[in-house]
Amino acid sequence: MATFNKGILGGFSGKVGTVVGANWRGKDIMRSLPKPSQKEPTEKQLLQQEKFKLAVAFLQPLKTIQSQYFGSSSGVKSRVNLATSYTINEAIEVLKGVPELMYNKVLITRGELTGFQNAILSTQAGGVLDLEWEDNSTQGNASATDQVSLVAYCKELKDFQIFEGIVMRSDLMVSVTLPNFCIGKSVEVWAFLNNEKQTFASNSFYLGEHTVL
Missing domain, CATH: 2.60.40.10 (Immunoglobulins)
Known part of the structure; x- marks a missing residue:
């Protein structure tokens, strides 16, 4: 990974040729494209991928709300990232090998404001x-x-x-x-x-x- 100062084109994000540009903690960085793994994913990795897909698909319509009202941005993690991590780790259970959302554990928003009383x-x-x-x-x-x-x-x-x-x-x-x-x-x-x-x-x-x- 390398950092670079803004040139005539400034910083960039995304893939250009064989490198990827991004902004990390206020610095423009470039890194080479990762080489595709030749190993077959393990059952644990496949299950984690399924949990991730389930969380992302469910949360997509809530992106605008959660980008504003889910905790506080921390380092490189956005509020949307935090919402996804929370959902995967706290609101999804594996039942008979299949990831399922536990709706009573889902959080649409997360914050410090006093909530409802006896709603x-x-x-x-x-x-x-x-x-x-x-x-x-x-x-x-x-x-x-x-x-x-x-x-x-x-x-x-x-x-x-x-x-x-x-x-x-x-x-x-x-x-x-x-x-x-x-x-x-x-x-x-x-x-x-x-x-x-x-x-x-x-x-x-x-x-x-x-x-x-």
């Missing part, structure tokens, strides 16, 4: 989800103006429905309506809060699996 989700006819919670706007770093967001995921359809900043913490309730194609399907639901300036969020709160009426 409860119920379903109503017409694809309506009703969320209620208790007022805790005086606890910790909570504020009455914190924004509430709701995320619903249908495993059968591999579909996310995301409702961002729909009400404030002080409203104590919110209703959202899912598309008609969700009716009769099961959805996993999470909610999270972010501050009014949209600079940080709470850990997302898992609200369970529900059948859409």
Whole structure:
């Protein structure tokens, strides 16, 4: 690996010929392309690859949210990288040799903002989800103006429905309506809060699996 000062073309990222350019901790670096391995991957390596594919595919629609509200960027790891690592290590279990997401362990957001108090989700006819919670706007770093967001995921359809900043913490309730194609399907639901300036969020709160009426 070598570092280089910006020339007339500046730094670059990606592959050019037989070298790869990147920016690492504020420095422009170049390294040679790795040689393809001639070894067959082990069962453990194949399983890890499957877990990685599962996590990346699931999290892709959440990329915008997690790039803003999943922990803090650390070194060369972005917030999206942190979300992927967390999901692989904490929210995927191997059942009969097959990686499976444990939705109750999934985090949509991760942060220091005070979360919900006694949040409860119920379903109503017409694809309506009703969320209620208790007022805790005086606890910790909570504020009455914190924004509430709701995320619903249908495993059968591999579909996310995301409702961002729909009400404030002080409203104590919110209703959202899912598309008609969700009716009769099961959805996993999470909610999270972010501050009014949209600079940080709470850990997302898992609200369970529900059948859409």
